Amino acid sequence: MDPRTSMTVTEWVNVWFPSLDLELSTLDNYRYYIEVHILPRFGDWELRALEQVPEEIVKWERQLPVSRGTAREARSTFTNLLNDAIPRYLSLNPAARRRGKGRKGQRRIEEAERNEKSWASPLQALLLAERCALLSGRDADFVMMSTAAYTGMRWSELLGLSSSHIRPGQLKVAWKLYELNGRFYRGRPKDGSIRPIDSPPFLDDLLSRVKPARCHCKGTGTWCSGGEYLFLGSDGSHFRRSNYAVRLFRPAADGWYPKNGKRPAMPVLVDVGDGFPGTPVPPWPAAEPGVRFTPPTGRGHVRLVTMGDGRARCAVCQRTQLLRVDDTVIAHDGHGGRCAGGGQQPGEDVPLACWAPLVTGITPHGLRHGHQPMMDNAGVHYVLQAERMGHEVPGMRGTYAHPTQEMRDALVAALQRLWEQALAARARLASRSPVRVLDELLEPYRER
Structure with a gap:
């Protein structure tokens, strides 16, 4: 048969x-x-x-x-x-x-x-990195997003980056960390694309500002068993792609928190009292034209905004508290102890605004897509582009073509120039930033 x-x-x-x-x-x-x-x-x-x-x-x-x-x-x-x-x-x-x-x-x-892939220009990538850092409250997110935009590294390669693979003028992509069913396994980059990535001076400076830390993984075999990495969450855990997208990347790119379970999509509201681009406050539901807006209560209450119900922001500790009959803030728990309220009048309402979309639909992989036109516009040689992106050059061209030092120097100079142009454009929007590392980088433009 x-x-x-x-x-x-x-x-x-x-x-x-x-x-x-x-x-x-x-x-x-x-x-x-x-x-x-x-x-x-x-x-x-x-x-x-x-x-x-x-x-x-x-x-x-x-x-x-x-x-x-x-x-x-x-x-x-x-x-x-x-x-x-x-x-x-x-x-x-x-x-x-x-x-x-x-x-x-x-x-x-x-x-x-x-x-059709969404990708970011150098200025958009900088603004996106700034927003991610504002949402997380950590400079490391600004550095991580900038590294992604100016190296073309894959998300898993960023997670696997350690300080041992960083030296002045060059990164080495040798490992990746890939998330699978809630765990992370350590492996070689996709298609075995171990490679050097030439680093411009500004990126060397940014990476030197991030302190490496050890993750808390306890895996065995190919699973991550704990090690030193450059980009970790505040609790020492690896970033989960979906969680990072919901909390930081999508709100930064779209100006909206995406729908998450029963919670509807909400606009990103920011306190613009200190200027552009504003400091994010806890999310509120979107207002609908023609419908009376009712502020939320309970969890998710925006504590820095006057509610109109006998509460106001204390001018001493900046928390929303109950008012006395004479409209002064009563004694209450403040930062690090008891706040007497000082008998002062309550602070003014926080001036709020919404973030406009930057690059709707972009993903972290879209920063990798944006790195390609950076190199194309700078006239970077094809063989160096392929090495940097981890691609294989087919045929005899790939066998005999090799990046030269002159090619690398030209690439580094072009990326440094694009970064400085993006910084100058950002300074024209506002000369200060709530993100500490970016505010320091903008200082020379304030002096000008």
């Missing part, structure tokens, strides 16, 4: 999947697409039967109750799974997409969507 007539998709998965030697994150993605989407529909099908009705796979992809991108990835996984069954169990791959089939317009739309 021909063995191809009796092998089912489930049986083939049980043979194929254990033989894979891929990144843990890739295996986890494959497992998801196989268990959630492929096997429920085709698990009992014989492989040979799929060859007879490839249109069933097309219909399955279209009918998946997920986004178009997820459906495409599910089919791509199915294609990879069946590829290795050729020629032993299949004569062709019924999941492979046929070139030239389908609506031309739709294919062009999908291609345009894939090519």
Whole structure:
């Protein structure tokens, strides 16, 4: 009997999947697409039967109750799974997409969507880094976002950066930290792209301002077992991509806190009493035109804003407290002890504003995309661009072409120039910043 007539998709998965030697994150993605989407529909099908009705796979992809991108990835996984069954169990791959089939317009739309990436200019990247630092209250976030924008490093490579790989004029990308199911594993960069990254003077200065710390991981084997890293959260833990996006990156880029569980999307309100760009205050719901606004109560109360209900901000400790009948602030708990209130009149309301969007839809990976046009505009040689981004130069060109010191010097000078131009543009918006490290960098522009 021909063995191809009796092998089912489930049986083939049980043979194929254990033989894979891929990144843990890739295996986890494959497992998801196989268990959630492929096997429920085709698990009992014989492989040979799929060859007879490839249109069933097309219909399955279209009918998946997920986004178009997820459906495409599910089919791509199915294609990879069946590829290795050729020629032993299949004569062709019924999941492979046929070139030239389908609506031309739709294919062009999908291609345009894939090519359309949000990326940031040097000034936008600087403002984005400033906002992230304001939201977190930490200078390290300004340095991390600036490093991402001016090196093109991947998110996992940023997390894996340690002080031992930093020296004047150069970073070495040797490791990455990738998040998987709430844990972090340490591995080599994507596609083995270990590489040097030339660092301009301003970036050397920024990185020297961040104090390395040890994480609290207790993993074994490939999992992070604890080590010294440059970019960690305030509690000594690694940044989780989704959490960082919700708390810092999306509000900084969009000017809105994204919807999170039952909490609706909310605008980022800032205290502009001390000038641009304002200091973020706890989020409030968005006001709707024509609808009377009712301030929130309980958790999430904006304590620096007068509520109009017998409360006001104390001019001594800056906390919102109850008022006496004569409109003076009563004694209360303040910073580090008891505040008498001083018998003073309450402080004025905080002047509030909303952040406008910077680059809607950008992601941390979008900072990597923005680094490419920086190099293109500066005329950086292709072979040095490829090395810096961790890409492989194909063919003989990649075999014999090598970056020269002259190329590296020109790149460093160009990046330094772009940074100084962005700083000058930021100084024209306002000569001070609530972010300490940026405020120090703006000092020469104030003197001018």
